[in-house]
Amino acid sequence: MLFKHIFKLISKEIVRDGLHLIRKRKLPRGMLRGDCHLGYCPICQARTVFIERDEWLRDNYHCIRCASIPRWRAIIYALETHCPDWRKGRIHESSPGGTSSEKLERECLDYVATHFFADTPAGQMKYGYRSENLERQTFEDEEFDLVITQDVFEHVLNPALAFKEVARTLKPGGAHVFTVPWYYWKKTFVRAVQENGDIRHLAEPDYHGNPIDASGSLVVTEWGADICDFIYQHSGLTTTVLRIKDRYRGIDGEFIEVFISRKPKE
Ligand SMILES: [Zn+2]
Structure with missing residues (x-):
């Protein structure tokens, strides 16, 4: 009763x-x-x-x-369980979107959101976001406790540089917490490269939705089994992959892994 x-x-x-x-x-x-x-x-x-x-x-x-959607719930749950002090730290989120980003902005005391605006100099604001290129950031060394990217690194033209820059801007002991579609059953496949400022396609162009660009974002990399090695090689960060299946928390489905790359504490 x-x-x-x-x-x-x-x-x-x-x-x-x-x-x-x-x-x-x-x-x-x-x-x-x-x-x-x-x-x-x-x-x-x-x-x-x-x-x-x-x-x-x-x-x-x-x-x-x-x-x-599941991957937004997965990254927030990963933060709560692996970086429980996230609300108190300084966070940089690149290319935010969705209710997970809204939660980070609402609840983190010191949250900075950036987008890449080709027409706005780095460090300046546009539409309430700071303009930054992940590959050449204007942030100081060791500024952030956490860097968050949600389905961004498949679109970055030079991911080696971007991972290196993320590591540079993290404090010792800080972490890059991110999602990216992960094809763990195969090797990383590069679909496009940048050469002398132009993009050369190595495969049929594939685009994903982009909140600030109606034409979408080009998929540059299909990340595979070697992603953690790639990150370590270019940034020195050690990555753990979380695959959460938790129906009670609505976390289930395809491509919902959360990656946590930690910077050594010195
Ligand atoms: Zn909800």
């Missing part, structure tokens, strides 16, 4: 949140169709319902409260 009462209270609360989000048009169209289950969202830090709209969970497995 008590259980029934509690369940009624929970479902009432969730339905109210769902209707509120729909009225605000925050949920993707058709999101309420699909299989659903109860759980706990690491981004909302609250009970929720997760809805699966398609077998391809990566883009179709949403929290009804914040409309987040």
Whole structure:
């Protein structure tokens, strides 16, 4: 009887949140169709319902409260479990997007977000973001406790330089926490290279959505089994890969690994 009462209270609360989000048009169209289950969202830090709209969970497995997708919940959960003081440190996030970035901005005391704007000099602001090229950053050495990138490094033209720059700007003991589509069953495949300022395609161009560019972002690298070696070779950072499958927290699906590259403490 008590259980029934509690369940009624929970479902009432969730339905109210769902209707509120729909009225605000925050949920993707058709999101309420699909299989659903109860759980706990690491981004909302609250009970929720997760809805699966398609077998391809990566883009179709949403929290009804914040409309987040699995990899956003995975990176926040990885921060909570592996870098629990993240709210108190100085964070640089490159190319933010999604409710995970919104949470970082909202809850971290010292959060800096950057985008690469070709028409804005590095270090200057545009649309509320600082203009920075990950490969040639204007930040000081050892400025950050954490650097966050979410599905960015597959688009970077010179990832060796970018990983090196991330390491330079991290404090000793700091970490680069990131997601990237990981083809762990094969070797890294380079789809394009930059030569004398031009891009030479080595494979059919493939583009992903980009929040600040309607034409999308070119996929430069399909990262494979050797990614941790590559990072160590070019930056000296040691990488751990987390593959989380936790249905209760809505973390399941394709390409949702979280990478944590740590800088030695000296
Ligand atoms: Zn949520």
